Amino acid sequence: MVREVRTTVAIIGAGPAGLTLANLLQQRGTDCVVLDKFSRKQILERARAGLLENRTVELLDRLGLSARLHAEAAVHHGCEFRVDGESFFADYSKMYDGKPHFVYPQQEVVADLLDGFESSGGTVYYETQAAKVLQVADQPRVECTDGTVVHAEIVAGADGQYGAARASMPWDDIDEYVMQHEFRWLTLLAEAPPSSDCTVYAQHPNGFAGHLLRSSTVTRFHLQVPFDDTVEDWPDERIWSELRTRLAKPGWTLNEGPIFSKNMLEMQSKVCDPMQHGRLFLLGDAAHIITPSGGKGMNLAMADAAELDLALARFAASGDENDLAAYSAHRIPDIWKAQEFSHALLHMMHTYEPGSPDAAFRQKLQRSRLWQLRHSAAYARNFAESYIGPPLGWPYSVDAYAKAPATP
Ligand SMILES: Cc1cc2nc3c(=O)[nH]c(=O)nc-3n(C[C@H](O)[C@H](O)[C@H](O)COP(=O)(O)OP(=O)(O)OC[C@H]3O[C@@H](n4cnc5c(N)ncnc54)[C@H](O)[C@@H]3O)c2cc1C
Incomplete structure (x- = not known):
């Protein structure tokens, strides 16, 4: 089917990143459409993440899409560690200004975002797979395998690590940091x-x-x-x-x-820097992959959407390219903070191959981290901030978010 679509922001991918951005833009009055290669039913069936940072819930509050979450999610204030036959409870809320953490399945977050967008008149093109993103003189377009072409001013690539947006980036101009x-x-x-x-x-x-x-x-x-x-x-x-x-x-x-x-x-962990080229912006798993340790992936994806929404709003008001460039520059420190935390938690809890030459040494480092978590207030606060998540927009746009009123 050959279909020509014109919009301001073309969003590829109806996952947490793409749908959060779609709702933010829609509420701002910016025209956008979402494309996804799967059907609505397939999208809603994909069970993955479940740990929601406090800032992720604040973002859903602001969008007015958190009523079901607050009715159904489990609110957590700490987690338990069991090591060497002993157990201790890390009371992370107490260590970090009383902020909680939420457990609510990713597919429910996606359902709430999808309902919010569509019930307010937003368009999702289902079963529409992007093949590539082309940029000619600041005029990007998304070409799809079924012949659909979406012409836009901005393309937001939120189609995961194997998507078309990532594949369309000029990798000679972008650094990628990878760890297996x-x-x-x-x-x-x-x-x-x-x-x-x-x-x-x-x-x-x-x-x-x-x-x-x-x-x-x-x-x-x-x-x-x-x-x-x-x-x-x-x-x-x-x-x-x-x-x-x-x-x-x-x-x-x-x-x-x-x-x-x-x-x-x-x-595998990956971060690309910058997360943008011209009018193509990568969000979520398309821009970075993090181990599931600590449950950060979905939260980073939604924080990317919040920052991109802000960058696009600032650019629309100023016409200044620096406002667009700020998207990646503002997100990178938060992404590395999460990577560092996820890596540290991974190594705090895993057993090294007994044959590896430094296994005994690394196991001792691990015990030291656990000991510090239990006995050092400064270490524990840093752990708690990373586990619960820093404020939305951290470290650059915190004020911009703090001033916006949350939906009651
Ligand atoms: C087992 C497991 C547990 C996890 N646990 C957690 C957790 O507890 N907390 C947490 O925060 N994160 C967790 N994660 C990570 C989290 O699920 C991802 O980081 C998150 O889904 C990323 O969201 P996204 O919107 O960037 O991408 P995705 O959720 O992958 O969405 C991308 C969308 O793009 C669509 N798409 C792909 N290619 C195309 C194309 N060419 N054209 C059109 N559409 C396309 C896909 O159909 C999909 O709907 C976990 C992951 C796994 C695998």
């Missing part, structure tokens, strides 16, 4: 009520195990597994036995139930 991690997770969703009322991180000689709430009936688990293992190496009984062993604590019982999702997760 030595750990691998078997990540699971089980129809089992949570066994604790908070996230539990366990470090055991067999490897890391994580217990994360998703809803009153569903729990996500992560298990560190050898690098060459496949899903077939992990039948359900082996998984439950390993979770019981690694998460063990006197008097505590693991709730078990049918496992309905089981995936191997290799971990």
Whole structure:
């Protein structure tokens, strides 16, 4: 089908980044459309993240799209660490001005954003896959595999790490920082009520195990597994036995139930800098990938959208190219802060290969981090700020967001 669409901002990708931007622009009165390669049903079925930073919820409050979240999300004030048969509770809210953390599945965030955008007249072109973004004399256009062409003043590439926006960037002019991690997770969703009322991180000689709430009936688990293992190496009984062993604590019982999702997760981190070229801007996973440790990916994606919305509004008012360039420059410090935190948490909780030459030394560093988290108020506050997330717009646009009234 050949279809010509004209708009101010073409947004590729109806994930958390693209839909947050769409709602912000729509509420500002800026014309935009969203394209996604999947159907509405497929988009709403994609279960991934679940930890929402405080600033992410404030952003949804401001958009007026958080009523269901506040009714249904679990509010968390701390997490538990289990190491060497001992356990301690990191009371991160207490350490960071009382701010909480929320557990609300990514697909519900996406549903609320999609409903908000469409019910206010926004257009999403479903099953419309972008093939490439072309920029000719500041006039970008998105060409799609079905013949659709979207002409826009700005293209926001929020189509993930394998999308067309990223592939259309001139990589000779952009730096990319990549790290392949030595750990691998078997990540699971089980129809089992949570066994604790908070996230539990366990470090055991067999490897890391994580217990994360998703809803009153569903729990996500992560298990560190050898690098060459496949899903077939992990039948359900082996998984439950390993979770019981690694998460063990006197008097505590693991709730078990049918496992309905089981995936191997290799971990890679990436940041591209700058996250923009000409009139093409990358957001979310299209611009950076972070390990799932600490649950930052969706939060960064939505913070990118908030910053891009601000940059576009400033540019519309001033016509000054520096206001556009500020998008990437303003986002990079926050993205590296999250990368540093995710990396530190990953190494705080994983078991190193016993044969590796520096395994014993690294394990000692790990114990020092855990010790400091427990006994140093300064270390714990920094941990809490990173875990809960810094304020929206940190470090450059905090005032701009603080002044905007939140939707009651
Ligand atoms: C197992 C797991 C657990 C995670 N846990 C957490 C967590 O607890 N907290 C957290 O914050 N993050 C977590 N993350 C990361 C988080 O899910 C991602 O960072 C987040 O989805 C990024 O949002 P996005 O909008 O950038 O991209 P996506 O959510 O990937 O959305 C991109 C959209 O673009 C569409 N698209 C792709 N290519 C094209 C194309 N060519 N044309 C048109 N459309 C296209 C896709 O269909 C998709 O809808 C987790 C990830 C995984 C895998």
